[in-house]
Ligand code: ADP
């Protein structure tokens with residue numbers, strides 16, 4: 001259903017190639033984390049899965065369908081950004097329901113889907129508030145809520161916790177994992193935080209300068225890193 005296949009994907013900005021043939025097979029329901037130093041191409045790859053960047057070469061499949069030429073709105077995905085990108089003039093409820101409204105989902109159904117996502121996220125008593133009256137963690141949950149209400153096949157996260165303080169980051173990690181256990185939605189999650197990757201991922205994809213260095217479970221990468229770069233990045237002594 002929500003499997004994502006990335007096959008020899010390349011990306012050029014003008015004459016500059018920033019992804020040099022990336023292949024990753026993501027199983028339905030898997031939680032995969034892309035890690036690597038700043039500028040290695042994580043966000044670019046995620047944005048290509050979302051349809052926010054053209055694909056220069058190769059193929060991306062979602063749920064068995066090649067999506068290279070599909071507009072973002074026609075892909076069964078929902079993306080959560082670092083900046084949350086909440087609408088300041090809309091309440092929590094309106095923020096969470098907005099994409100459904102655009103998709104002409106009936107009002108009653110929007111209300112029901114927002115209520116159920118709000119319950120999952122502990123936002124029931126905040127539905128009438130505006131984003132400026134929320135804490136960082138609550139804003140992050142609203143951004144998650146906007147993704148959850150759409151019940152997509154795939155969640156895409158780009159450094160969703162990097163604006164939070166350390167304590168909240170730890171709490172939100174476990175909330176995101178709990179939601180993943182509950183919903184089993186295939187998740188592709190970008191971070192440059194090794195601890196986040198090691199504690200949250202089913203599998204980690206280590207990227208470097210537009211290439212995949214290694215793909216494996218946290219334990220695989222820790223025990224048998226392919227090279228010093230992976231070892232250094234993951235923090236194993238090898
Ligand atoms: P990461 O998310 O891993 O930090 P990015 O995917 O944002 O990396 O960027 C990968 C490379 O592509 C970087 O060298 C970056 O400067 C370049 N890049 C990203 N977006 C653009 C753009 N719109 N135009 C030109 N170069 C870009």
Ligand code: MG
Pocket residue numbers: 042043044
């Ligand atoms: Mg990035």
